[in-house]
Amino acid sequence: MRVAEAWRVAVTALRANRMRSLLTMLGVVIGVAAVVVLVAIGTGAQREVEAQVNGLGANLVIVVPGRLELGSAPTKSRLELGDADRIGRATGQDVAVTLSSGETVRFGGNEAFATVNGTNPAVPEVFVRPVARGEYLRDSDVDTRRRVAVVGAGLVESLFEGADPLGRTISLGGVRFRVIGVFEAVGSSGFGADQDSEVHIPVTAAQRLFGDMRVDAFALKAPSTETIDEVSAQALAVLADRYPDEEFSAVTQEQILGAVGRILGLLTTVLAAIAAISLLVGGVGVSNIMLVSVRERTREIGLRKAVGARQRDITLQFLLEAVLLTTIGGVIGIALGVGGSLGLAAAVDQLPAVVTWWSPALAFTVSAAVGIFFGVVPARRAGRLDPVVALRTE
């Protein structure tokens, strides 16, 4: 009953000062909306990267030289093409090789910058890279260093302006390659390398083109999730045997996801924390306006105390007013934040935004907490007013 009355009084007070209430809420609205949008963008980025890493293919094991740690300098590769065969024999799996470098690709008067990957025919077995038209590299292409190339869908647009590239000759760093295949479009995203502007050529041709007789890394596929560790160990054992003084690492998708997830999670937290500062500033505004409200209604407080209101009745009334301000602001902020996130995701495809259930829930809880935290000082001040003094106030 008393709570219901305090609620009614709080609502009446807010409605009596509509403009002031709205302006006070605005701080909370902006803070909550910012938190929701930034968390949505962070979550979207995380999902996007996860999808991309998963899209590489299941049960993938990538073998790279050096110890793989976040922030460690890349290690100069000593791997050779022959190591791929040795790992293949030891594990019984196809081993994809890669040696990549950025090169300018020319066709006619057009040029584009592309990642040129020297690879072998195992690539389509290990990674998910379907060829839309033409065909992929063959063993004979690798054996004879044939100058043939499979190009990404993005290059068809930029180099060939939509014309059929099959059978055309492109120039990679001044050397001519014949196009024998076109990849299916993967779809570009704002994160990671753009796979649609890759060019794959036989690894042997790449070694000659780049003047580098080594390869960067191997990739192979474990037959099942359970055998990932076993396949990794076998591959590393082969390399440990051949290069006793060197370190190599086998990286799985889970490890990549874990590392990337940690970075993006941290980024999301930092962004949300920055947005939360504006929520805090909004809370200070609420505190301020509550002090004004208490001062304005000093006589009302005196009267209520005279007719029997206890300290906590008055405190509750003003605390509810503050919480009402911030939670209404919070709900508006959530609506704006969710709407803004969805709008952003629809309008900008480089910026995926995913609204999770917990961020609006958290934002609402936080805005209610802000109301309590910043309302409690003015509310207690109101509750402690001396009725004699309060009634005399003009």
Add this chain to the structure above:
Amino acid sequence: MSPLRPLGGPALEAVDVTRSYALEGGTVQALRGVSLTIDQGDYAAVVGPSGSGKSTLMHLLGGLDRPTTGVLRVGGRDIAALSEDELAEVRNATIGFVFQAFQLLGRTSAVDNVAMPLVYRGVRRAERRARAAEALERVGMGHRLDHRPAQLSGGEQQRVAIARALVGDPQVLLADEPTGNLDTRTGEEVMALLEDLNSAHGVAVVLVTHDLDVAARARRQVRVRDGLLEAPA
């Protein structure tokens, strides 16, 4: 909440009460030893010039303030033994306040203004409104239930305020200059209403006023001067 209901005996009782205030230049003694008893059904006027201590006395009698020394009983209870919240309960159960400036809430209808004391007694809303309507009926304002204070004349506002003082069935109506903001004729009507409540319903009425004509209507006068009672009743 279980209201701290009035016990038997005198409605209000002050025994050798003093009240001093600490100011920057030292202490000011507003009351210097006052003894006064208000019996059930009493009709007394407290008079005195401004600065005499009569406002302080009224605040003490109403349980809004505590004496520096001496004993003060409201509804038979020594308020020294009560916490602030308990004192609020005692005020709620024992005293009805009528102020010079009415002290009505501007955005609230007459019936909700009158019902307010019952909120703090834990009465349900429907019953509050029914009892408030009844109280407004008693002061002749039964036709103005949903009017806001601004839509009422001064005399009508004071009637609403009296209804608010009555709604909790108090032992004492404590009226501080109840006619101070009203013209003579309206003031006369308000006084007649208070006197009717006193005689017909047995509610003790304590008037605090500097208007000697108003004070003369009371059954007895208590004169305050320089913090002391001039002619103890």
